[in-house]
Amino acid sequence: MEENKIYEKEHTINENYRQKPKVAVYVCHCGGNISDVVDVKKVAEELSKYHDVAISREYAFMCSSTGQDYIVEDIQKNGINRVVIAACSPALHELTFRGALQRAGLNPYLYEHVNIREQVSWVHKNDKEGATKKAISLVKAGVEKVLRQDPLNSIRVEAVKTVAVIGGGVSGMRAALSVAKNGLNAVIIEKSDKLGGKLNRSGNVYPTGEKAISVAENLSKEVLSSDKIKVYFNSEITFVSGYVGNFQINVKRKNGEYEKIKAGAIIIATGFDNYKPYEGEYGYGLNKFVLTLPEFIEALEKSGPGKFNYNGKDINSVSFIHCVGSRQIDGIDKPGKNGKINEYCSRVCCTSLINTANNLKTKYPDVEVFDIYTDIRTYGMDHESYYKEASKNDVIFFRRPLEERPSVEFDGAKIKIKTKDVLTMNEDMEIETDMVVLGVGMVPNDITDLVEYMKLPKSSDGFLQEVHPKLRPVEVANNGIFIAGTAQGPMDILESLQASNTAAVKAAALLASGDIPLDPFVAVVDEDKCTGCEKCPKECSYSGALTMIEKEVNGKKKKVAYVNAALCKGCGACAAVCEPRAINVAGWSLDQFDAMVEAIAKE
């Protein structure tokens, strides 16, 4: 891959870091997430006695503006010149807190983040004393590290101002349009031959009543007419390489040609799959009058005026069963091919099922409709009106007990459903019906290859997982990669579009300035200590990153190691072979680690 330009950006630095160290330690409660397990008062108290610590506080939410104000104030008024915060994972708030140091005029790298949530309180729930002791040691190690920290300037790398969107359903299309609106280019990589995903179907959609297909077509017209969006149809991704700002996506086209797409950020909008009932699940596959909801929507659309006719038979009654393949219970429902049950609620099915029942009643008012559910989750704005309308339409509801499943039996041409009904004090009910419709849920799409190429995190449900549901809802742990829509979990169209807009704005903001700040963690040479032994360049895998040069140091000409910061990747292979410790990765020096281990090893 070609190298992109890299340069340094000076931070405003207050020179007081040169003075005697005055460390401030802050221990965050994380609103109980930490303090329910770790005795945060004790941690702060122990640290207040530790050498070079001038201030040690605990606070409910260090990331809140009040929490950050403490840091700024302590730096500006109390002469603090180094900061340690014990809180959640640095992935969430390291940047937040560096920002606070910067605002206070302190170099943002004179900061150490200690993770006492994901790696302490959440994993040692049953050992409060041990967790507290561990937290104390880790924070002490953090103090040792920050005491040996030099101020650093961040490096910026030029970024490709294009966002690659994988998947061209409503989510992918919305994301691409939003990226384009923000002035960047977008590329949609779609594996099929059309845009629209699951909305390329008949029937209408709640809550607007529009035809599903027109929602897809309206968006796709906009996408195809945008000069900022390029769509690759029939394209299979064969590899993804690179890093934030400079990804490369290898794509195989249907015609066998290969293409390399460069992008600064990636949005994954690969959508969902419909749950497929196994043969015999509520009679599915054994009787052609047992259909899934998507199949039924097609059947309803195809049937002409007059009577509802399916497969040559007049249908006079239809029974809907909710929660097929969702909210499954261990020991009651049969695990899928992956050996797992789907414990989650698919959220969309209740409203879409009831909307479909209403559509059936509108088209064929004489058809009797039965609805067997556990809970009706018509949760969204105006969704409840569909439920009310169904009641008005004389849809007859049966509520099954949570842990019981209705049975579907066939008696010649007749279909019988047996269920207990909570609404009539658990009475056994028997429903004779011409057709059964299974309200199937959403399951994760099979994107094993993408997960593998990009090392994407998945939740226990198998959908892609965000860093944090509230703080970073569309980002995955991998820098520069975002998720949009149902690839993340069950969502309806509105929610998918909202998530897609968020992902697009995040990606656009990342690339807007044309360069991305990277951590300044590259190798640095202490020329006084360097003996010119020439061992380190041999360890370096990056050509030109580490060389030997002749240089005047302290008035004497000598041979010293020289690092090209634009080419150094900061792995530290050089540091391991340097006996006098003249070369180190900035921010990660061996002296720092020795001191940390010492603090941890001590009682």
Added chain:
Amino acid sequence: MSKPKILIITTNHSSYPGANAVGQARLSYGSNTYIIRVPDPVMFPEDFYIRAFEKGIAGIIIMSSGSDCPYEGAYERLSKRIQNVYNIMKQKNININRLKLTTICTVCKEAFLKEISDMEKVVQNVN
């Protein structure tokens, strides 16, 4: 006496997020474990490990990024170096099982826990 301490060296790129994933899933393991993170463990010289044992660390698990390593050649260099460390450990009569080089990815929760429970068994008899 407190429990023998296990030092876990993780990478920014893969095993540190892996350790976070274990926490996010609310799984649990012993509190005698201390995670530090580095760009890549290839930066540690042989004597770093020996010093850690001498300071009182009972076991060290290096959770590298393995084949996912973003740094060219780093994993090969690291495994060679660990071989050297094993040789020094043998000379110094330190049980070589107290140092383990393994690979943990961002989502390898089960493997993460297994490495810890394996090391717990090794360090039980180290004081």
